[in-house]
Amino acid sequence: MKTLVNRLLGPVTILSLALTVWLGLWVTPPDRVQGNWARLVYVHPAVAWVALYLSFGTAAIASALYLWPRTRAAVMDRVAHCAMEVSVVFIALTLITGSLWGRPTWGVWWVWDARLTSTAVLGVLALGYLALRRATDDTGQRARRGAVYVLLAAINVPIVHFSVLWWKTLHQNATVFTANRTLTIHGIMAWTLLLSFVSFSLAFAWLLRARYRLEVAREGATDRVVERALDERRREGAF
């Protein structure tokens, strides 16, 4: 079953993304006000969902499990690390697609809006995590510090989420579901939007799995290099 999921994850992700592209670009109609620019709704919210909630959530849960003595294991640290790397990519995509959408609708590429700024801050926090991990060679120390850092950085996720309500700046509030849980998007547009969330979530899972396997291979290669160097030293000592 596990092997089947592993084998199917990549093809299913590609198919799902291709279907999203087809529906988003050719099947769904353009918006009455924004025209074709509104098609970014099939990319931007889904990418932001992965960046903020899925990847940060995964990293935070893995970090919490690492810090809990009963569940402390290298696998948790690896998952958190890989999820944060994927998060950096998706936060960058969120900012880029948001900027592309902002230019025609707001007239600017960037504005000091609360949602934009807090998302950018979250991106810098994610980069800070990667920098912090590179600053020490002690694997235990690196994992512990990284786990605490992720939990601290995760405090900013609700700030990003509620920023549109607290600061009331340019970025709109939730528009798919209104405050009284009424859906404001219908028909094929709603289904395409839903599919985009599924597709990008699958893409996250695929990237996370690939990065995890790469990390395991890297650690294995490092161990082999160290062992080979130790063997050479031992042989030098023997002669």
Next chain:
Amino acid sequence: MIRTALLVAGKDLRIEARSRVLLWQVVPFGVMALLLSGLALGPSHAGNSDAAPGLFYLVVVLVTLLMINRSVSIERRPGTWASVATLGLDPAGVFLGKALALAVELWLTAVVLLVGAVLFLHTTLHGTVVAIPSVVETLAALAAAGTLYGGLSAGGAASTLLPLVALPAFAPLLIAGERSFVAALHGGALWEWWVIVTVALAAYVAVGILLYGVLEES
């Protein structure tokens, strides 16, 4: 835990009182930074009190970074770290103590900077006094967050990472603090910002109490 906190806070504050680093290095740096901020705005804008809260918190964050580095370096000197570790102090108490000492130092510096804001940046005396409770709370939250980030980036190559890892985390606190200062000066929703800072303070203190021990293992 409280006893340990008071012990650690007393130790840090005594070191500061004896070394006079706060008085002769940090506070003058803060005043200088405030003056330079005013100069950067230019004579026509420096007297405009709209910019004063932002400049005040900009200087506060620079001062905070200096103080965090100082607070961490006191603990990490060769021998000191080993001695503290062998005492077996409650890590939560150590965190609270260091955060409390840092908060007291920040409050003292803020008194001077607020006087500077009134004198150089022309904030109203009444508005500045109204802003004091929010400033006190924001600085306490900065101290709690700063102590955690200081622990995270302590030692070796990580020590230069403090601004990178801490500044993004400080940003929401600084925005909330600045907004509440503006609300105190010009009227507005002071309470909303205060609630945000209170929640952040509670979150950082809770995370610090729970996780500072993990950082001490490092």
